[in-house]
Amino acid sequence: MNYRFSSRVAQLKSSAVRDILKLTQGKDMISFAGGLPAEELFPVQAVREAADRVFAAGPSALQYGLTEGYLPLREQLCERMAAKQMIVNPEQMILTTGSQQAIDLLIGVLTEPGDTILVERPTYLASLQVFALHGLKVIAAESDEHGIIPEDAERLIREHRPKLLYAVPTFGNPTGRVWSVERRQKLLSLCKQNQMPIIEDDPYGDIKFDEKDQFPTLFSLDGQVEKGAVFYTSTFSKTVAPALRTGWAMGDSGVIRMVAKAKQAADLHSSTMDQQILSQLLSGFKLDDHIRLISKSYGERMLEMHNLLKQQALKDVTWVKPKGGMFLWLELPDGLDAEALLRCAVQKGVAFVPGSSFYAENPQRNTARLNYTYNTGARTEQGVARFVEALGEFTARS
Amino acid sequence: MNYRFSSRVAQLKSSAVRDILKLTQGKDMISFAGGLPAEELFPVQAVREAADRVFAAGPSALQYGLTEGYLPLREQLCERMAAKQMIVNPEQMILTTGSQQAIDLLIGVLTEPGDTILVERPTYLASLQVFALHGLKVIAAESDEHGIIPEDAERLIREHRPKLLYAVPTFGNPTGRVWSVERRQKLLSLCKQNQMPIIEDDPYGDIKFDEKDQFPTLFSLDGQVEKGAVFYTSTFSKTVAPALRTGWAMGDSGVIRMVAKAKQAADLHSSTMDQQILSQLLSGFKLDDHIRLISKSYGERMLEMHNLLKQQALKDVTWVKPKGGMFLWLELPDGLDAEALLRCAVQKGVAFVPGSSFYAENPQRNTARLNYTYNTGARTEQGVARFVEALGEFTARS
The missing domain is CATH 3.90.1150.10 (Aspartate Aminotransferase, domain 1)
Structure with missing residues (x-):
């Protein structure tokens, strides 16, 4: 055939x-x-002990779970997010198979094939693959060592009316760049003026070489979750281990509900074994x-x-x-x-x-x-x- | 916003x-x-021991894995498939987050939005969700206790030229029906005549109440993998445990490579923790x-x-x-x-x-x-x- x-x-x-x-x-x-x-x-040892505690909890640990993800882990993550001035509740969060899936699902929910989206130039290659698979046209604004250049973004928005902005503002992939607070503020208000949601992809934000450095996320700068402009994605792949394939997306609860509908079709839910291991890990281990x-x-x-x-x-x-x-x-x-x-x-x-x-x-x-x-x-x-x-x-x- | x-x-x-x-x-x-x-x-005990062996293997067990899935598990699965007269090699197989994802990815690779696909009436609801999300038009052939009715399928194929057939021929969801061998043969040749690939979804085939019952899969009846008509999907969710979220798709290696490309964008790969646990389980436990x-x-x-x-x-x-x-x-x-x-x-x-x-x-x-x-x-x-x-x-x- x-x-x-x-x-x-x-x-x-x-x-x-x-x-x-x-x-x-x-x-x-x-x-x-x-x-x-x-x-x-x-x-490894801490993950192993966490897994032991999951198995000790009995057979229900091996059952199907919620599409939105294991609730205790979402609650723990909400606490961790609050420490970064990102105040969300579990209904504003969904657990995914790495942050890659979070991006794929958000794009699926917030765009139509043929839409245009704005990115930084250069940007994360696996996100470019997502955009191609969803039939999107990608336009890229120039950036320098302070991040995306607002004037170039503004010009592109005026010319192309993109549907949303995808960005990795902290330790960008591939460039490692960090957007200045001023640029963050500018891009945030630019997107809000133009009714453009932002997907803020932040897998690396925790990996900083000077502990004293503080890079406020776009999500925290917006400060508004319901009807907010920013959808934040991150992952345990870099901070705990990639094999556990656990990422998350957070933002407006209505959008998160849509993401959950899309995820039902995509895979019902991600590994609850991994999610439970991470939940046990967070309760004992000093992450x-x-x-x-x-x-x-x-x-x-x-x-x-x-x-x-x-x-x-x-x-x-x-x-x-x-x-x-x-x-x-x-x-x-x-x-x-x-x-x-x-x-x-x-x-x-x-x-x-x-x-x-x-x-x-x-x-x-x-x-x-x-x-x-x-x-x-x-x-x-x-x-x-x-x-x-x-x-x-x-x-x-x- | x-x-x-x-x-x-x-x-x-x-x-x-x-x-x-x-x-x-x-x-x-x-x-x-x-x-x-x-x-x-x-x-639970066997899964726990399997997990222990994964951790004992050292930290590389927690690293990123291949999009196609953990190779030793694919090899073991190929052996299991061979025992059911389905002869495939690991390049003809990809591991997924449950068989739900296998269906979603195959549909993404084998159809365009606007295409028509043929199903049995009634059929699995979460697959209907996949078809809706991919913008497909669904036509449903009547079925009785022997499975889909070939004459009705033939009429619909003639009228609508569907792109492919999706079916659960053994212990259908929701009806529990089993297609007779005659119906299987008829549908298979009907689809081949019309250049229509078949997605054979088989999550329940192993759960049979009379051990002596033999229901040959469409995949085994076709007997051809490369350029074959049938793509087979199944899962460990019913036979081991759903929380481990491991399913698979198998068929023509070119199509499986395409599925892997789509999966790279969707989530890079599924939980290798779960895949390694299952691999260890299969080597000790009598599944x-x-x-x-x-x-x-x-x-x-x-x-x-x-x-x-x-x-x-x-x-x-x-x-x-x-x-x-x-x-x-x-x-x-x-x-x-x-x-x-x-x-x-x-x-x-x-x-x-x-x-x-x-x-x-x-x-x-x-x-x-x-x-x-x-x-x-x-x-x-x-x-x-x-x-x-x-x-x-x-x-x-x-």
């Missing part, structure tokens, strides 16, 4: 990161590609101490990579030292195509993500995203050496 | 079953509504013995409910005694609206699903789906008594 595929799926590019992840499985490949947390820092510990370690790993690259005094290679998150965003010499560089680098045993994956259109090809959280020490050293070798060879060639 | 919702989501009815499940949580409500397995039969045990118990529970209803000699209430699965499908007196009956029944402390939920259009309102696997003994007795009381009162009123 010959199949006729959905045109949207057929035209979808597979995620470069995940394809590279697949290629590199089991080989002597040092990967700076995936956004992988450090395995040796996973709180904030753990987040401090991993943030400290990730800060050191970032410095390791930063220093190794700096020592090389690479010509026309620049980056901004990130204050948090998981990525170093390199601008490479003009005219260099990072996709070609990747093919060369992979042969030398190091992987990264070419920056072009993070652009909806007109990619800036001389860019690369390097993850610094997964490797450390000799691995990072060797990986950077291989990367620099590829870069040298490649620039010599091109 | 006022939101403009996606028209498809806005028009979507919430699942009656899940809404009832929500209503009934924590109340003295005997629920025959959800398709819930019996909690006391969950293999087939467990399936025999629950099937035996469910057969007894079905008989309990069947006999209780039979004793009442209810006027103009008929049903076919199921050979497996989880549901009793009642036809109630002509003119009785089971949705109104439900409101009355819930006040008496018993819930079920009105049959109208299972029709894409022109619902047969005098039908009801009763689950018999969740309750037993005095609970079933009391629930049936309440149901009969509501029915009596209601028919007296109407």
Whole structure:
């Protein structure tokens, strides 16, 4: 039989990161590609004890759960959110399979195929995939080290009347940028004036290298949940462990109810095993101490990579030292195509993500995203050496 | 801010079953509504030991996984499928968040909004939700106790040129019907002649009350995986436990790759914690013995409910005694609206699903789906008594 595929799926590019992840499985490949947390820092023992408590609670732990997610975990999350000046109740929150699903469901609820949406340039590649699958037109506003540039966003809004704004204002993926408070305020009022909801994607906000840094979320700045402008998404993947695949979305309860309807069709509900484990974990384990510990370690790993690259005094290679998150965003010499560089680098045993994956259109090809959280020490050293070798060879060639 | 919702989501009815499940949580409500397995039969100890082995394997168990799912579990599943004459390799299989997600993703890959699809009348309500969300037009062929009626399917195919067939040929939801082998063969060749792929949804096939019964799947009858006509979906929710939310889809490897691309956008991957637990479970625990045990118990529970209803000699209430699965499908007196009956029944402390939920259009309102696997003994007795009381009162009123 010959199949006729959905045109949207057929035209979808597979995620470069995940394809590279697949290629590199089991080989002597040092990967700076995936956004992988450090395995040796996973709180395995605490998760194990939490799982034990779930099983001890008896067989009902293994039953079907609510589409909205395990209520005790939502209640605990509401407390955690309140500590960040985000005051929500469990009806304003839904648990999802990672924040990726939260984004997919919100987009499904808040847009129609053919709608236009506004993003920062560059932006998270797996969100770009969501937008493509939903048949959206993506327009991207320029950004600098203070975040999205309000004047450019304003111009695009005037010209294209986008339906909503998707943004990662704190430790953006791929750039690691943090929006200034002034920019946050400006974008928030711009979106409100134009009746544009905002999806604020915040998987990395907790991973900050200076504890004293405070970056108020757009959600907290808006301060209004019902009929509010901002829908906030986040995840336990970076702070506890990705395998537990638990993220969440929060905002206006009417929209969250719509998201739940869409989720019923998508998968009924996410793993309640994982949600119960996380709930048990939160009641015993000091998650904030753990987040401090991993943030400290990730800060050191970032410095390791930063220093190794700096020592090389690479010509026309620049980056901004990130204050948090998981990525170093390199601008490479003009005219260099990072996709070609990747093919060369992979042969030398190091992987990264070419920056072009993070652009909806007109990619800036001389860019690369390097993850610094997964490797450390000799691995990072060797990986950077291989990367620099590829870069040298490649620039010599091109 | 006022939101403009996606028209498809806005028009979507919430699942009656899940809404009832929500209503009934924590109340003295005997629920025959959800398709819930019996909690006391969950293999809690075996799952717990399996989880222990996952944690003992070290921190990498908590890392991100492949979109296609944990490879060892796919390999084990391929062996299990081979024992049912379904010969597939891991590239022809993807693990999903329950079989619900498998259906959603396959529909996303194999249809365009506006396409028509063919189903059996009545059919699984959560699949109808998927079709609505994907903007599909649904046409339903009549069925009897031997399954979908080929002549009616043929007529509809000729008139509407549907893109594919969705079916639950073994222990259908809601009817519990089993398609005869002859009907299976006829539908299969009909679909092949018309270049229509089939999604064969088989969550209940293992739950059969007579071990000797053999119902060959459409997938095995087709016998062809690459370029094959059939995509098969199933789940561990009924045979192990729903909280582990692990289902799968299998078929042509090119289509499975497309499904993986769509899944990358939808949620990157499902819980690898759950997938690893299941993999460990399958290597130690005798799952087939467990399936025999629950099937035996469910057969007894079905008989309990069947006999209780039979004793009442209810006027103009008929049903076919199921050979497996989880549901009793009642036809109630002509003119009785089971949705109104439900409101009355819930006040008496018993819930079920009105049959109208299972029709894409022109619902047969005098039908009801009763689950018999969740309750037993005095609970079933009391629930049936309440149901009969509501029915009596209601028919007296109407």
